[in-house]
Amino acid sequence: MMMDFYLNDVPAPTSNKNVWTKQLMNDYLHKIRKGHHYSGYGQEAADNVKRHIKDHMIDVVKGGHILVIGTDQPWIEGLLLYHDVKNITVLDYNSIISEHPQIRALRPGQKTFIFY
Numbered sequence: 076m077m078m079d080f081y082l083n084d085v086p087a088p089t090s091n092k093n094v095w096t097k098q099l100m101n102d103y104l105h106k107i108r109k110g111h112h113y114s115g116y117g118q119e120a121a122d123n124v125k126r127h128i129k130d131h132m133i134d135v136v137k138g139g140h141i142l143v144i145g146t147d148q149p150w151i152e153g154l155l156l157y158h159d160v161k162n163i164t165v166l167d168y169n170s171i172i173s174e175h176p177q178i179r180a181l182r183p184g185q186k187t188f189i190f191y
Contacts, residue, residue, distance in 0.1 A: 108157070112125065113148075132158075138159065139160055140164065144167075145167055167182065
């Protein structure tokens with residue numbers, strides 16, 4: 076059963092189709108390897124998250140299954156893939172279609188993954 080969600084008494088957008096192709100994620104990985112990864116929070120924030128994963132979370136991330144809650148762009152997912160995560164589950168209000176084999180997306184209230 077899908078539930079309706081509201082922001083300021085207006086239905087939250089649900090028709091925003093984000094398609095995360097394997098090529099898109101490979102582009103993110105290429106940028107990360109060159110040190111030019113981007114986040115909506117700026118380069119310094121992206122560098123800090125990358126460093127934090129390496130210094131404090133590598134034992135959990137490497138080979139692990141990580142939940143990302145809320146995402147606009149898959150920059151954090153790219154950083155997780157860079158650090159050898161096994162699987163990523165993304166939970167977001169918007170519909171995200173992931174064509175990457177290690178990334179699955181769910182919306183609140185959705186009971187099963189949609190595989191593409």
